Amino acid sequence: MNILDKIIADKYKEVALKKSLIPIKQLENSVLFDRKTNSLAKALQDSDTGIIAEHKRRSPSKSVINQSVSVQNVALEYEAAGACGMSVLTDGKYFGGSLDDLLLVRASVQFPLLRKEFIIDEYQLLEAKAHGADVILLIAAVLTKDKIKTLSELAKSLSLDVLLEVHNQEELEKSIMPSLDVLGVNNRNLKTFEVSTDISKNLSTQIPNDFVKVSESGISSIEAIKDLKSYGYKGFLIGENFMKTENPGASAKEFINQLK
Numbered sequence: 001m002n003i004l005d006k007i008i009a010d011k012y013k014e015v016a017l018k019k020s021l022i023p024i025k026q027l028e029n030s031v032l033f034d035r036k037t038n039s040l041a042k043a044l045q046d047s048d049t050g051i052i053a054e055h056k057r058r059s060p061s062k063s064v065i066n067q068s069v070s071v072q073n074v075a076l077e078y079e080a081a082g083a084c085g086m087s088v089l090t091d092g093k094y095f096g097g098s099l100d101d102l103l104l105v106r107a108s109v110q111f112p113l114l115r116k117e118f119i120i121d122e123y124q125l126l127e128a129k130a131h132g133a134d135v136i137l138l139i140a141a142v143l144t145k146d147k148i149k150t151l152s153e154l155a156k157s158l159s160l161d162v163l164l165e166v167h168n169q170e171e172l173e174k175s176i177m178p179s180l181d182v183l184g185v186n187n188r189n190l191k192t193f194e195v196s197t198d199i200s201k202n203l204s205t206q207i208p209n210d211f212v213k214v215s216e217s218g219i220s221s222i223e224a225i226k227d228l229k230s231y232g233y234k235g236f237l238i239g240e241n242f243m244k245t246e247n248p249g250a251s252a253k254e255f256i257n258q259l260k
């Protein structure tokens with residue numbers, strides 16, 4: 001079994017357990033459930049730099065990245081640095097994240113927050129909303145076309161932006177539908193961990209212009225961003241390059257300033 005299949009198998013068990021412990025009514029009663037969301041798609045469209053900065057303690061491909069910084073401080077510094085939004089990993093087992101991270105970040109900043117999670121069930125969208133997310137991630141590699149439709153339509157009805165992530169043409173073709181806002185191309189193969197920005201470049205012409213294009217993973221230089229911009233990308237999701245440093249916020253600030 002590859003790592004992605006393992007993550008998803010665990011996620012089904014985790015969601016079933018959470019559903020049995022925390023009723024939907026409790027999520028809907030959260031003070032954040034009726035909060036007015038901020039659109040990441042709009043923030044990216046209006047931006048010249050387009051950085052979505054990620055908080056990532058560890059990952060299956062790199063094990064430990066940074067366990068010593070406070071998620072709230074990182075969020076405050078990413079926002080002050082001029083990032084368009086922040087990606088908050090909420091998976092505990094493989095990434096060391098949590099929904100509490102999302103809640104703490106929401107309490108600290110205003111910019112759009114992506115719940116970076118392996119979403120396989122409607123319940124997780126209600127959790128995202130109840131913990132202050134503005135955007136949810138759907139990964140085409142682990143969802144059927146029908147499931148992408150159901151989940152993205154529910155997300156839209158909750159005023160959440162939808163970032164749909166693909167890694168190849170087949171995933172892209174099955175996923176194109178009006179209920180998506182942002183089309184993300186993951187440069188990392190989530191089964192083998194191979195990373196190449198050529199994946200974004202090769203898929204760029206296949207993505208209809210009605211979607212904001214985001215290139216994700218393995219981005220660590222200004223040159224890479226300038227290159228990807230020439231392929232129509234407006235957003236760049238960066239995790240490890242910032243998080244591997246002692247001060248992720250300062251790294252993001254320096255990076256964004258160089259892009260201006």
Ligand SMILES: O=C(O)c1ccccc1NCC(=O)[C@H](O)[C@H](O)COP(=O)(O)O
Pocket residue numbers: 003054056059060061062186188190193216217218219237238239240241
């Ligand atoms: O990052 C991993 O090792 C990984 C493994 C399996 C599934 C997902 C994984 N990462 C999630 C992401 O998409 C990245 O955290 C995100 O795009 C940022 O990537 P990077 O800038 O390379 O940290």
